[in-house]
Amino acid sequence: DHAGLRRExxxxxxxxxxxxxxxxxxxxAETLTSIxxxxxxxxxxxxxxxxxxxxxxxxxxxxxxxxxRTHGGGPGGARNAGLARAxxxxxxxxxxDDLLATGKIARQVAVLRASGADxxxxxxxxxxxxxxxxxxxxxxxxxxxxxxxxxxxxxxxxARGFVQLGAMLVRRSPRTDTIWFAVGREVVEDIRYxxxxxxxxxxxxxxxxxxxxxxxxxxxxxxxxxxxxxxxARGCAENAIWAQEYWERHGGxxxxxxxxxxxxxxxxxxxxxxxxxxxFERAASRGQALGAE
Numbered sequence: 001d002h003a004g005l006r007r008e009x010x011x012x013x014x015x016x017x018x019x020x021x022x023x024x025x026x027x028x029a030e031t032l033t034s035i036x037x038x039x040x041x042x043x044x045x046x047x048x049x050x051x052x053x054x055x056x057x058x059x060x061x062x063x064x065x066x067x068x069r070t071h072g073g074g075p076g077g078a079r080n081a082g083l084a085r086a087x088x089x090x091x092x093x094x095x096x097d098d099l100l101a102t103g104k105i106a107r108q109v110a111v112l113r114a115s116g117a118d119x120x121x122x123x124x125x126x127x128x129x130x131x132x133x134x135x136x137x138x139x140x141x142x143x144x145x146x147x148x149x150x151x152x153x154x155x156x157x158x159a160r161g162f163v164q165l166g167a168m169l170v171r172r173s174p175r176t177d178t179i180w181f182a183v184g185r186e187v188v189e190d191i192r193y194x195x196x197x198x199x200x201x202x203x204x205x206x207x208x209x210x211x212x213x214x215x216x217x218x219x220x221x222x223x224x225x226x227x228x229x230x231x232x233a234r235g236c237a238e239n240a241i242w243a244q245e246y247w248e249r250h251g252g253x254x255x256x257x258x259x260x261x262x263x264x265x266x267x268x269x270x271x272x273x274x275x276x277x278x279x280f281e282r283a284a285s286r287g288q289a290l291g292a293e
Contacts, residue, residue, distance in 0.1 A: 018082030076181030188235035
């Protein structure tokens with residue numbers, strides 16, 4: 001049910017932080033603490049537990065978060081459930097093992113209000129381990145800065161333009177309300193979501209500053225938003241096919257779009273060559289046809 005986004009009881013100024021989670025008991029308490037530590041208010045936290053069999057839901061409930069349940073829809077399905085429940089003007093997505101620096105949301109709300117834009121985005125930092133489990137200690141690592149060009153959708157489809165969902169803040173508007181996540185574990189739903197926002201005409205604005213924002217945790221455990229390389233590569237190829245079909249109907253394959261598609265097909269073909277012959281041939285033939293045009 002996607003009715004939630006257009007309800008009349010939206011609370012102006014409210015930020016909904018949507019946290020999709022699966023077996024995240026090791027990390028989620030710290031993640032929720034980073035939300036409660038935000039300098040901005042009002043906030044609501046919505047944790048969507050996708051069939052966890054650990055203490056994820058009870059930890060989230062004890063923290064005061066609203067807890068919803070989904071059943072195998074993957075991160076996209078969980079985020080959609082959170083969107084349908086959210087009452088806010090602004091939406092922050094955050095994975096259950098990542099952190100937000102205390103001023104991140106306040107900074108991006110201010111930028112969106114000042115600019116009138118729909119999406120604030122910024123670089124993010126890795127959070128890297130400096131001690132081994134079970135007493136893992138993490139510290140801030142490298143800064144990753146997406147490179148976004150004039151053709152925003154093409155940039156967001158490329159590796160250089162990848163923007164972490166958690167490094168964004170989305171304002172509800174006619175341009176963003178219609179965009180939902182692809183559902184399932186065989187999709188690369190975060191990239192498709194950001195590209196779809198750009199295709200829908202959402203205005204993006206940078207909120208880059210010297211302050212920290214999203215801290216993206218690097219760890220060897222189960223990461224709900226990650227997937228096996230074959231699944232990821234197939235998902236990248238499917239995103240490219242979806243984008244190509246859209247662009248062929250809307251403005252054609254400009255050089256930036258052609259470059260982004262070629263990159264995606266080539267990546268998928270390289271990863272799938274030895275593990276999924278049928279998918280490899282599909283991605284390779286797409287890329288070759290693109291180069292021959």
